[in-house]
Amino acid sequence: MWLKTETRSAGRSYILLIAATGGWLPLLACNYLAYPLLDALSLLALLVMAACWLLAVNGTVAALVVLLRRRAYVWAAGALIVALGSGLILQKANWERAYVDSQFRLQRSQLAELAAGYRVGGLPTDVALPWRLRYLSIDGQAHQRDGALYLPIWQDWRAESGVGLAYFKTSPSPDTVIATAFGDMGHPVRYLGDGWWWVA
Incomplete structure (x- = not known):
C-alpha cells in the first residue's frame, strides 16, 4: 500500500x-x-x-x-x-543567427540550384521559389535587385525595414546596398557560404 x-x-x-x-x-x-x-x-x-x-x-x-x-x-x-x-x-x-544559419544549412542544395540558375541568367526578375524554399520569402519569390538575387525573409508591416538572404556572383564590397524594403536599404553583413550573404 x-x-x-x-x-x-x-x-x-x-x-x-x-x-x-x-x-x-x-x-x-x-x-x-x-x-x-x-x-x-x-x-x-x-x-x-x-x-x-x-x-x-x-x-x-x-x-x-x-x-x-x-x-x-x-x-x-x-x-x-x-x-x-x-x-x-x-x-x-542569438535567435536570428540560429534561424538563418540552420535554414541555410537545411536548404543549402536548393539555394545552390537557385543560385546556379541566376548565374547563367536563366531566371526572370521575380521568380517563384520552389515549394521547399517558399517559406523563406515573404512573397514566395526571389528578386533580382541591385546586382544580387534576394530573398526577403522579413519586412515590418509598414515596409520600412527588412532583412533577407542575397546571392552575389562576386563578393560584395563594404559599400554594397540592397533594397530590403520600400523604405530601407540593407548591407551584406555576414557571409553564409556558397555566395550567399545575410543582408540587414
Whole structure:
C-alpha cells in the first residue's frame, strides 16, 4: 500500500514537472521561428508570444506551488532548474543567427540550384521559389535587385525595414546596398557560404 502511494505521488510529481517545463518549449520555438511567425501572423504574432510567456511562467509557478505543498522538494528543484535554464537560453541565444544559419544549412542544395540558375541568367526578375524554399520569402519569390538575387525573409508591416538572404556572383564590397524594403536599404553583413550573404 505504501509503495503504491509513493509510486502514485512520484507519478503526479513527474506530471507536474512536465507541466512546469513543457510551457517553455513553445516559447523557445516561437523565438526561433520569430521571422516566419511575424510574416504569417503579423501583429497577432506578438499576442502568440505573450501567450507563450504566460503559459511558461504561470505553468512553472503553479507547478512549483503544488510541488512545494506536497513537499516534493527534489521535483520542485528540477522544475526550477529547467525553468531558469530555459530563461537563460531565451536571453542569451542569438535567435536570428540560429534561424538563418540552420535554414541555410537545411536548404543549402536548393539555394545552390537557385543560385546556379541566376548565374547563367536563366531566371526572370521575380521568380517563384520552389515549394521547399517558399517559406523563406515573404512573397514566395526571389528578386533580382541591385546586382544580387534576394530573398526577403522579413519586412515590418509598414515596409520600412527588412532583412533577407542575397546571392552575389562576386563578393560584395563594404559599400554594397540592397533594397530590403520600400523604405530601407540593407548591407551584406555576414557571409553564409556558397555566395550567399545575410543582408540587414
